[in-house]
Amino acid sequence: MCGIAGIVGPLASDFRLAQMLETQIHRGPDNLGKWVTEGQIALGHNRLSILDLSEAANQPFQSTDGRYQLVFNGEIYNYLEIRKKLESNFTFRTQSDTEVLLFAYIQWGEACLQQFNGMFSFAIWDTLEKKLFAARDRFGVKPFHYAFFQDSILFSSEINPLWKAGISKKPKDSVWAGFFVKGTYGQPDETFWEGIHQLPSGHFLTFQGSNLQIKPWYDFIGNLSKQPEVNPSEMEEFILDLLLDSVKLRFRADVPVGFNLSGGLDSSTLLALVSDLFPGNEQIEAFTFFTGDERYDEIYWVKEMLKGRPYPLNTCLLQPSEVPDLTSQISRLQAEPFGGIPTLAYSKVFKSAREKGILVLLDGQGSDEAWAGYDYYLKNSVSLVQGVNTSPVMPQALVEEFAGQFEGSSYPTPFADSLLNLQYRDLFYTKIPRALRFNDRVSMAFSTELREPFLDYRLVEYIFSRPVEFKIKDGQQKWLLRKIASRFLGDQIALAPKRPLQTPQREWLGAELSDWVEAQLQLLTSKTNWFDSKNVMAIWDRYKKGEQDNSFYLWQWVNTAELLK
Template identity: 80%
Template sequence: MCGIAGIVGPLASERRLSAMLKTQAHRGPDNLGKWVMENQVAFGHNRLSILDLSDAANQPFHLFDGRYQLIFNGEIYNYLEIRKRLESSFNFKTKSDTEVLLYSFIHWGEGCLKELNGMFSFAIWDSREAKLFAARDRFGVKPFHYSVQDTSLCFSSEIPPLWKAGVPKTPKDSVWSGFFTKGTYGNPSETFWEGIYQLPAGHYLIYQNSKLELRSWYDFIGNLNEQPEIQPHDQEDYILQLLLDSVKLRFRADVPVGFNLSGGLDSSTLLALVSDLFPENDSIEAFTFITGDDRYDELFWVKEMLNGRPYPLNTCLLQASEVPDLTSKISELQAEPFGGIPTLAYSKVFKTAREKGILVLLDGQGSDEAWAGYDYYVKNSDSVVQGVNSSPVRPEALDQEFAGKSHHSTYPAPFGERLLNLQYRDLFYTKIPRALRFNDRVSMAHSTELREPFLDFRLVEYVFSRPTEFKIKNGSQKWLLRQIANKYLGDQIALAPKRPLQTPQREWLAEDLGDWVESQLEILIAKCNWFDSKVVWRLWNEYKKGDKDNSFYLWQWVNAAELLK
């Protein structure tokens, strides 16, 4: 996993490229690579060495004829299998997935994307055709941001490098308004900033002769109709084998690998799979965050899960006093609103892992969306926030003209079942895009790589395509996954309730961090004219007095104050 940056067009220069790479240096401390043709094309790469640690795998990566230049962020988990298929056609010089990716593109063209099982964003410059080809993985695990300035295309793994390339930093009112009024984060191609876009998950782009073209390459809905026919009595074993293979592939690395744990079902299942594959490997370490508050910490469950297993446990403590400084640092890297104090706590996991020399971590992201794990899936609700009873947002605190700038939030509904449409929304428009962005930034902030085995496309497609009773049965959500976990872990953990709140955010904001919250609100009101200050202060005072059903809106304001400074 790394950082990529580039400029195609008259703005291409070594000076601009160097500034972009410096801004995202945390993504790859092991090598800084540049390839520049002034005023034509500039490619740069911040390398975090995970596979083939030799200099031969440094990027930008090119062949001897010089036609192609490749910069790549991510991992191709099935690179060994693809390499075997290509060995008769190409003479490999490295042991890297980078070289496999380039040869795959040369061999299959854009069709190579369907052969890849991995997380990736990459760009290839074809000097013979003077054409840029760039692509992003199926679910958008790895980021790709871009902006067109006059006749130049600038792109990077994060947003701040684009500002260094000369893109203006201008808030996009419609996205910010939607965030404050509905809790949305824009559509898959948008960011919170004017003129800065995301390449949507499962898409590629071509830039040639100053013309930009975007195309979808991942046909998720079409693939659902092509799933294998598995007999009912064999389906549990089939899914188990998919899970095991997904985890096994994500342990491919030339550096130490660990995994993240909470007390829930997803972590329980991940632990069970790791234990099945590597039952006596005590070099695989586990990580969990704590806050010192027994109402939220899941340390008891985590220790129960690890009992009798060889994996050392690292507890990563977040204290309230750390929140202001961490919020500032993580906001700078995220460059967009992120998911509150739990995201800050999660960042401590990656900091600890890096300090211990463990550069790859696995977690359970993606299970709830595929297996229908959120509470609103079984309620008559279209909510996008789990575990609250009142509205998570407070649009009454906004200036009415600004509030009206929000786009109407509608999502595709390609299925005849409400449940499937909600799952589809969360996979491609709401939950997963947000969580992947949050997690990419906090992991890369500490030069570590995060891998999500539950987002293996084979697993997601098959489970998504199954009938409702596979996911929800007798009132139990993620039903079949619980059956699989139960065989490994027993009822106590496999049937543990889902706990959406993992930090005392509500209490900290009102108590330990009250003075800081007030200073942030003052900054927010002074910085922009989006809010009715009287309503903001009234709601804040009501919150302090006990109206704490949720703190989502309060975190929105605190976070926005940091981002808009």
Template identity: 55%
Template sequence: MCGIAGVIGSKASEEIISKMLAVQNHRGPDYTGSYCENNMSLGHNRLSIIDLTSNANQPFISNNKRYVLVFNGEIYNYLELKKDLEKEYQFKTTSDTEVLLAAYIKWGKDCLHKLNGMFSFAIWDVFEEKLFAARDRFGVKPFYYSNQDNTFYFASEIKTLFNAGIEKNYEERVWSNYLVYGSYGQPNETFWKGIEQLPAGHYLEFNNEEIILNKWYCFEKEVQKQVIHTSIEKLKEEYEALLIDSVKLRFRADVPVGFNLSGGVDSSTLLAYVNNLFGKENIEAFTFYCNDKNYDELPWVEEMVCKVNNPLTKVLLDVNKIENLVSEMSYCQDEPYGGIPTIAYGELFKNARSKGIKVLLDGQGMDEQWAGYDYYLKSNAVEIQGVKKSPLRPNVLTEEFKQYATKVNYPKPFKDHLLNLQYRDLFYTKIPRALRFNDRLSMKYSTELREPFLDYRLVELAFAQSKHFKIKGDLQKYVLRDLVKNKLSDSISYAPKRPLQTPQREWLRTEMKEFVNERIHYLMNSTIGAWFDKKTLLNEWELYRKEELDSSFHIWQWLNVSLLIN
């Protein structure tokens, strides 16, 4: 897990690439390297996870000196690929980095289909003076780019591009969609004008000042190849075999591995399999709590830990520290993020890093593949869990600014309504924003996050199955729960999904009200104050402080925006 950066064109220089690497040093503090030649600069921030020697430092140059690679992520099946490649390529490291480069040399862009991992990388062809870049199937690792003034820039974070000289201008349509519809942008978009992201499952070629984008991972076609099971026992057998392999692959590391644990069935399932495979002596679990019994999942976490006997670190999220953490996280994220639960999650990474743990696993991705959200039970397509009314307040915006907003009609490649909702959440809403939040907060503390449930083989298999294997009556993720019923207690394996994890609603209204009030007034008098109807905005803030609403998302939006315009 690292940071990558590059500049190709007339503005390329050692000075600019050094500035870019400096601002994203938290992504890889173990080594910083660069490669510069005529009108081309590549840079890398290394977080050493596999092959800790200097031989695996980047930018990594091929044996024949033709290719230069900068790579962020992990190729989990690198050992298997290496066996296929070592007859044709003489390896000088034990890293997955060199395996990736050797795979590209042998198979070209077709190597992407052979990779099981999370990745974004760029390879410069010295002979032909062209760039090839790619991003993993679900977009776990980021790739941002900008093409202007006869120069192509790319980096792992948006702030890195700002530090290269890209102007920080608002993309009004994306901001308006966020405030009107709660959208975080399309797969290629960011909140900043002139800065795009390479969509998940795509590759990019840059040659002679021309950018060509292509989709290399067609999920829709891969799903069609799956066996549609009629027997639950055969489905569980196939799924469990893949799950075990996925967990094994994601334990490949030359540094200590830890675990993020909530009280839900997903992370508890993962911990149970991890312990069965590797034992529990050195696998430490981390969980957060807020000292509020209405939100804390500690009873379920402690029940699970009591069953498996892993060492557990409980991290308290102190409301008195939230204001500083909110501001720090806004800088870290570069774009709007989800709320105080994201901050709480970040505290786990900070604590783990202080203990020398560089890699953490979590249970992201199970709800989307097995239909675990409550709105999957309903006929509508609402994305927000646990609310009775809309969590949005577009009425606080001026009519002029609202006109920028365009409601997105998400693709519906399947005949089945449930599959289309799951597809939307995998590639347009839930997973893209969760992965973005989690990448930034984990890398903020120089730690690597791995998500075994997002192994593409698991997602394709589960997604393709019939609805009755996903939802039985009001019970969601049915096959998963049936699979783990003998590994977990009934209170965990059959517990409903709990959408609320922190007392954000209460804190914004009470302990944090002066901070929120200050930020709202700052927002109204800022350079984007014209986006808001100030009287209505203040009225909604007053209403929130007086009434018990089931959502604080609109308040969080305003707070979020005010901190990002600094």
């Protein structure tokens, strides 16, 4: 996992590219590479060495004949299997997945994307055709941002490098309005900033001359009808094999690997699978955070799960006094709103892992969307927030003219089944894109790589395509996953109801952090014309009196104030 950046057009220069790379150096401190033809093309790379640690695998990576230049962020987990398909036609100089990716593109063109099981965003420059080809993985685990400026296209792994290159920092009011009115984060190609776009997940782009084309390459819906026919009596074993293979692939690395644990079903199952594959490996370390508040902390359950297993546990304490400085630090790197104090707690996990020399962590992201794990799936609700009874947003605090800029949030409904449509929305438009955005930026802030075994496309497609009775049975969500997990875990864990990952955010904001919150709210209303300041302060007064059951909207405001500084 790394950082990539590039410029195609008259703005291409060594100096501007170097500024962009320096801005995201935390993504790859091991090597900074550039390939520049002034006024035409500039490609850059921040390397975090995970596979083939030699200098031969540094990027930009050039084809043997010099025609192609590649910059690549992510991992191709099945690179060894693809390499075997290519060895008869190519001579390999490295042991890296980077070289496999480039040769796969030379061999198959854009069809190479169908071969990859991984998380990736990359760009290839064809020096003969003067053409840029870039692509992003199926679920958008790895980011790709781009902008047009002075007859050039600029791209990078994060937003800050584009600002550094000269793109103005101007809020996109329609996206911000949607965020405050409905809690949305824009469409798959949008960011919170005017002129800065995302390449949507499962898409590729080409840029030649002044012609930009963006096309989908991943046909999730089409693939659902191509799933293998498995006898119901053998389905459990088939899924377990997929899970084990997904974990095994994601342990491919030339650096130490660990995992992020909570006390829930997903990470417990992940722990069980790791134990099954690597039963005596004491080099695999576990990490978890806690706040010292027993109402929310899951450290007891984490320790129970680790009993009898050889994996050392690293615990990371988050205290309320740390929140203001951490919010400032993480907001600068995120450059867009993020989920709340749990993201700050995660930052301590990644920092701890880096300090221990663990550069790769696995976690359980992606299970709820495929296996129907959220409470609102049972209610057939359009909710976007788990575990909240009242509206999580406060549009009444907004100035009417600003709120009216929200253009509405409509999502495709390609299925006859409403549950499938909710799952599809969460996979490609709401939950997963948002969580992956937070997770990439907070892990890379500390030069660590995060891998998600539950987002292996083979697993997601197969589980998604199963009838509802395999996902929800007798009111029990993620039923088949629980059944599989019960082989390894006690029923106390395997059958426990889902608990949202939480911290004492609601309590801290209204008590220990109330002075800081009030200062942030004053800053927010003075920096923008989006809010009715009297309404904001009235809502804040009620919050301090304990009249609200969630802090989602309050975190929105506090976080936004930090982002607009």
